Amino acid sequence: MKKIYLSILIIFSCFSLFFVSPAQAAGLSGRIFLQVQDKGQAWYIYPVDAKRYYLGRPDDAFNIMRQLGLGISEKDFYASAIRPPQNILGRIILRVQDKGQAYYVDPLNGHLNYLGRPDDAFQVIRSLGEGITNSDLSKIIIGTLNITPANPTSPTVVLGPDENLVKFTWKYDGQSYYLNEIFSKNLYAQYSAMTRILTYQLDEAPANLRDSFYAMFLTPRSGDATLDRIMVDLNKIAQTDGITGDRLVEFMMAFVQYIPYDSSKLAGENIPNYIYETLYRNSGVCSDKSFLAVAILRKINYGAAILDYPDNKHSAPGVACAADQSTSASGYCFIETTNFFPIGVVPNTLKAGQGETSTQFDNIFDASHLGSMEIYQKTSALTYSGITQTMAEADLIKKLVQSIDSAKAELNAVSLELADDRSALDLLRTTMNNYINAGDTTNYNLLIPQYNEAxxxxxxxxxxxxxxxxxxxxxxxxxxxxxxxxxxxV
Incomplete structure (x- = not known):
């Protein structure tokens, strides 16, 4: 039997320009195209009706792809993971016996791409999409669907001229959460105009330049209580669901982790965001989200720090935890913010700035592969102890993997034995048939007990x-x- 491990793989790549002619139209089924002459807008060619569907923003894309999905049994799913049949290439398949989990089947190579959360689905679109011109795209008929909003309970919000509505979505402990917050365009402009350069008098140089530099981005403008307001709303949600203590830390960090990664910064100078900017844009890179996470941890009275890995140009917040369970014995547990990771778990690889999940559970709490670690903005307060449970869960999975690997080796050995036994049985049967054909019933009957026993x-x-x-x-x-x-x- 083949062991099937499924994991999310987020790929960033430049898309190539793909020109469509009428003769090629039949080969577009199930493909994803990016409108290169119009801000890279994404379209999906639905194999059932050969129409194109606009995928819009992450939530829109996720809902559209699920609505166009094809239900599939677990038996057919595992078979498709090995060799998908032609009729599902380019389709979105839904595992109806496993919480409706969605996968996009790449029509070009048959690979299954997991559409976990809206941002995962959107990254699949961006990574697999092919460029197409407006002229060629116009040759494909537009399809329409009635899509239910990602948060159907959200009331209609009437905004003033200076207001910007940001919709946050995240997941914690199997539950999806939504939070709408209003931001000031004027205040955002003020933050955008603020310096990103640390200045000081020659005779008053800070004791630690990096520490002072980070303090700039952790300090809000005078009178800005935006984060306090958001914390009130987050705490209300947590209180409603009975989320307290270490689980509150995890809940708050999930809020940060699910803020989309700002891939556009990879091509530029990666100028840090102030916390207000990260929230207003609802996007950021590792440093931006680390500032936000540290500020939130301080708001809920947990010790926090910024963990820098200059060898990999990576940053992560750390929450105070027991030294013997902390990252590199620092007294802080690593928190990856570029994607969801349990607190304390360090991604084995970083791709295009983002941590990638892995099916390997060896050394997942070890950060040595990220290079030297520098710690800034350290504070002491409450300590997080949820790492104990996370380590226990990881250990359970590791033991299960060992059991699976051991069983696989045993099954392979037994399979070979069975093949040999079957060959011997077939040979004995052939000998008996030869006796029958020769009319030698005596020797045939002598072999019957041996054959039956075998x-x-x-x-x-x-x-x-x-x-x-x-x-x-x-x-x-x-x-x-x-x-x-x-x-x-899930």
């Missing part, structure tokens, strides 16, 4: 083998369920 042993071994396969498959399902839950991919 057949019984073979069938018993097959039954035992099948039982082990069932246990193996159950462990695979448990592994997939645990890993998806660990990284909130």
């Amino acid at each position: 057949a019984k042993n073979y069938n018993d071994k097959v039954a035992d083998y099948q039982l082990k396969i069932d246990i193996y498959n159950a462990n695979i399902r448990e592994y997939n369920s645990l890993t998806k839950s660990f990284y909130q991919q």
Whole structure:
């Protein structure tokens, strides 16, 4: 049996320009195109009606792709993961027996791309999309759907001329959350005009330049209580769901982690955002989101720090935790903010600035591969102890992997034995048939007890083998369920 591990893989790449002619129209089924002459707007060619559907923003794309989805059983899903049939290439398949999890089947190579949350779906679109001109796109008929908003309970908000509405979405402990906040365009402009350069008198140089530089971005403008207002709203949501203590830390950090990564900064100088800018734009890179996370941790009275990894140009917030469980014995537990990771878990790889989840659970709390660590803006207060449970969950998954690997080796060995036994049984049967054909019933009858005994042993071994396969498959399902839950991919 083949072990199937599914993981989210987020890929960033430049798209190539793809020209469409009428003769090629039949080959566009299931493809995703980016309108290169109009801000890279994304369109999906639905295989069922060959029409194009506008994918819009992450929430829109996610809902459209799910609404156009095709339900599939677990049996067919696992078969498709190995070799998808032609009729699902380019389709969005929904695992109806596993919480409706959605996957986009790449029509070019048959790969299954997991559409976990809206941002995951949007990244799949951006990474797999191919450029198309306005002229060629216009040749494809536009399809329309009635899409339910991502947050159907949100009331209509009437905005003033200086107001900007930002809709935050995130997930924690299997629950989706939504928060609408209004920001001031004028205040945003004021932050945008603020300096990003640390200045000081020669005779008054700060003791730690980097520490003082980071303090600039952690300090709001006079009179700006935006983060305090958001904290009140976040705490109300948490209180409603009974989220307190260490779980409150995780809930707040999930809010930050689900803020979309600002890939546009990768091509520029990556000038840091002030916290207000990150919230207003609802996007940021590792440093921007680290500032926000540290500020939030301080608001809920937890010790916090910024953990810098200059060798990889990466930053992460840290929350105070027990030294023996902390990252690099620093007294702080690493928090990856570029994607969702449990607190304390360090991504094995960074791709285009973002941490990537992995099916490997060895050394996931070790940050040594990121290079030297520098700690700034350290504060002491409450300590986070939820890392104990996270480590226990990771250890359980590691042991399950070991059990799966051991069982796989045993199954392979038994499979070879069964093949040999079957060959011996077939050879014995051939000998018996030869005796029958020659009219030699005496020797034929002499071999019957031997054949029956061999057949019984073979069938018993097959039954035992099948039982082990069932246990193996159950462990695979448990592994997939645990890993998806660990990284909130359900």
